[in-house]
Amino acid sequence: MDTSGTLDEALERLHGSGPERLGRLTNHAPMAVESLAARGQARSVHRWLDLYAPKLEEFPSRGEPVTDANWPEALGDPRRVADWIGYFAARIAERPWREVLAQWWPRLLPGMYGGSTHPVIRVGHAVRTLLSAEGEPTAPRLAELAHGLGYWAARHHPVSVRPSLPGARTAAAALDAVPRIADRNGGFPTLLGRVSALPVWTYEATEPAEVHARLTELVRAATHRYATHGHGEETMLVHAATAPNAVLRTLPALPHDLWLPSLHAAWTASAAVTAMYAPPAGITYTPPGTFTPEEVMERALAHGDEHVIKLTDTALDIGDERALAAALRAVELSAPLV
Structure with a gap:
């Protein structure tokens, strides 16, 4: 696993972009850069990202916050993706990431087919970075898990x-x-x-x-x-x-x-x-x-x-x-x- 900080830099660079483009296509960059970093290609991450950058779109606007009370009505609503990412960022800031994942995995698992299965794939990449981290996980890697879970909740499709x-x-x-x-x-x-x-x-x-x-x-x-x-x-x-x-x-x-x-x-x-x-x-x-x-x-x-x-x-x-x-x-x- 990359210990140079390159992956964290790339994730920070990407978290200003939305999880999709053109209203339906997935932003694959977070998953691809994690793959490259995990396979000893960290030196090429930013160069690859420069080539992919024209496909990125700005992070979408937020609407109504997702809460512990109203989340069922927001589940599966792609218009709420920014709200969902914000929700998970707040939960992961409050509690250990494993607890948040364990609570939400059974809620999200029935809908892993939404977004052409890309949300669960993004979560899998994020979890690998967290499991491989030495010591406390970095903020960009925790944020990446929030982005993955939020995307999954927004595209939840049983x-x-x-x-x-x-x-x-x-x-x-x-x-x-x-x-x-x-x-x-x-x-x-x-x-x-x-x-x-x-x-x-x-x-x-x-x-x-x-x-x-x-x-x-x-x-x-x-x-x-x-x-x-x-x-x-x-x-x-x-x-x-x-x-x-x-x-x-x-x-x-x-x-x-x-x-x-x-x-x-x-x-x-x-x-x-x-x-x-x-x-x-x-x-x-x-x-x-x-x-x-x-x-x-x-x-x-x-x-x-x-x-x-x-x-x-x-x-x-x-x-x-x-x-x-x-x-x-x-x-x-x-x-x-x-």
């Missing part, structure tokens, strides 16, 4: 679909069993509304270690699958891996009784993204060579696309050859940041 179709015992086979939706016209919320049924991923996981192992299995399977299926939608299929990985990264900061429902929600998110964007069939993919994890990250940085950087970060969490191949496939499929 789904009614529940896994009910025949599935499989392994995560890879269960993802293969996900049926594709027929009509693929429309944006993420529209397509999400067309996901009517998902397969059951059958597993035995009740103890915390078992839940952690199963969630790790899901992240690995979804990452591997990108190498062979990413051509279905090179950007959106990234989230089949990065959304459950955000949950996985957050588990150590949560009470154990929240782990199993987190696994269920992560599966639903990964399977739903697969249903919405996976192609009819996979392909055989051969990487352009053999590269170390550090070299793969350097390729992702040189490419610059924020989704490529984040998928590469997840692939490095897995660390095997198939995961690195998925990251290299994302470099090939995606348009570079210029």
